[in-house]
Amino acid sequence: MKLYIKNMVCNRCKMAVKTELEKLHLQPVSIELGEVELERELTPGEKEELEAGLNELGFELIDDKKSRLIENIxxxxxxxxxxxxGELKVNLSDYLSGLLHHDYNYMSNLFSEVEGSTIEKYFIHQKIERVKELLVYDELSLSEIAFRLNYSSVAHLSNQFKKVTGFTPSHFKNIRAGKRKPLDMV
Structure with a gap:
């Protein structure tokens, strides 16, 4: 039995959902972002308990196909x-259409209607979050980050970063660096 769970977007989320399932003595076959596969069907009582536990953690069981599609996107x-x-060999619309087997216009309209934002904006925000993460790690130059995330240039990355965050990448990096303390100073 597959369950679809809204807001399950990271490895910590997967661990939290797994813990909740184990509390109810439910053993998952697999846990992926946004979905859980169980060995058996849930009783109505188990489903109700699971739903309550997940809601407390900020997750939500998804029953309808449209919501599942959005979570899958x-x-x-x-x-x-x-x-x-962000390594794409084709454009985002072809990539998603091929993976999810839906017309991109349908997915785009549905996503915008439900989320109040476009798929492209969601993609950009995810890329900017990844850029922030890579800047904080301080292992790659801005050129390497731009290349790694498929930006056409450092200028394009910088412009998009500033548009989304209000900061230039270097200013963001300096702000973050100032907030971190070396281990021996803690």
Missing amino acids: KKQIIQLVHQQD
Whole structure:
């Protein structure tokens, strides 16, 4: 039995959901971003208990197909940006259509209607979050980050970063660096 869960977007989320399932003595076959596979169907009581526990953690069981599709779009974008570093061989619309087997215009309209934002804006925000993460790690130059995340240039990355965050990448990096203390100073 597959369950679809809204707001389950990271590894910590997966651990929290797994803990909640184990509290109810439910053993998952697999846990992926946005979905859980169980060995058996849930009783109405188990489903109600699980739903209550997940809601306390900020998650929500999804029953309808449209909501599942939206969560699947988010899941694919998060995986693309955070695990594959945004490496696209085709454009985003073709990528999502091919993976999810839906017309992109349908997905785009549905996403905008429900989320109040476009798929493209969601993709950009995820990329900017990844840029922030890479800036804080301070292991790559801005040029390397731009290349890794498929930006056409450092200028394009910088402009998009400033538009979304209000800061230039270097200013963001300086602000973050000032807030971190070396271990021996803690």
